[in-house]
Amino acid sequence: MAKNRLRALRHRHLIGLEDYSREEIGLILDTADSFKEVIRRPIRKVPALRGKNVVNLFFESSTRTRLSFELAEKQLSADTLNFASTGSSVSKGESLSDTARNIEAMQVDCVVVRHAAAGAPLFLSQCLSSAVVINAGDGAHEHPTQGLLDLLTMRDALGRLEGLKVALIGDIAHSRVARSNIWGLRKMGADVVVCGPPTLIPVDIEEMGVEVCYRIEDALRGADVIYALRIQLERQQEAFFPSQREYTRLFGIDPERLELAKPEAIVMHPGPINRGVELDSRVADSGRSVILDQVTNGVAVRMAVLYLLNGGGERDAA
């Protein structure tokens, strides 16, 4: 796919897809396509980032995103350091800006950061003079590499993004995955419908260019992509909806509801799935599910982002 004329990203960091142009997103997806081949080789390692130090700074627990980034870094031959908030100086009360200065002093080239506070990666990028910052999820703000891997998965399965109807179902209000998907999908010309309990739909969400539905049947009808978000059971004591059973009855995706979507529609989920809550197991394990493709594509997309952002030399800060 060589139709993309952009040769490099205009941004020095990846904080959110809100800032990225359609052309930049296209370049990342095309580059990720090339990296998918690398992952299938007998020796899944290329020397592109030899000598680069990447630190994975996870102030919030994560298994799959951290593993996916680490695998991507290793397959590019970067040297990786892992820094989890428990057991680090964060628990001794070190501020984020002090952590940033220490990272800088260690000559780190790239920081992958996850933080419970929205805006932490942006703040970090402003503290650091030379290192590249990649947001691995910040509060309810964005999770841009998840958004990109979702776009890549949809493009692979359906051949395009332009004009697709994507239904995002569930907790939109607390979901950084939903926000990154909405920004990315809107820029690539897809139509987005969001659907969930009214308590979990932000009031001003239409301003992001999406349609809001409160009945799942309306959201699913004619959809190309059904994207079930994870219901965060740990938030359940805050009582955004009466019960899990009621959530499943009103918004769970089961085989009957799947019938409302287009015959070739795909089912996605950012993981980990609450089986029987937001997704019926018969749907999650069906031929329509591309949930494991999302995981594979995550590594390719992260390799592409790491490669494109660590492209040496001076570039205009943006």
Added chain:
Amino acid sequence: MSEQVLDREGIARALSRIARQILERNQGASGIAIVGIQRRGDWLARRLAEAIREAEDTAVPVGVLDINLYRDDLQVRADYPVVRTTDIPFDIEGRTVILVDDVLYTGRTIRAALDELKDFGRARRIELAVLIDREGRELPIQADYIGETIEVGPGRTVVVHVHELDRDDNVAVEEVA
């Protein structure tokens, strides 16, 4: 100022000669695979495979290699090069791989290609075919099959066009812009 070195017929003759030499040296087409280097080497590789198929009635497997992730100047370049497709749809283990590129100059591309190929397996032998060989080697690398050896003065560059990408087939020496 542009000075033509090969025209369409010249390129066709050079490729059919190289195809004959490959068959002669390897005593036929069995056990051979052809791998072109992105971007123009890819098209030259396909044409070589076609010439071999016509001569021997044997289809040799063809692959394409993008060497950009294996370049030795990634640390010093301002922007990383665009990564294109690599596709080696066969097992190179035990085969004779003919690497194909348009111009052999510093030898750095071939060094990168050799490093990359070894990550796909252990070929029995690797040979190098180039359409144009020019002076300026920075590494101890030489071609096994050469379309045309040319002298290119300082401040000049060899430009290869293939009709699949550039509308026409020709090779010219031009001033560096």
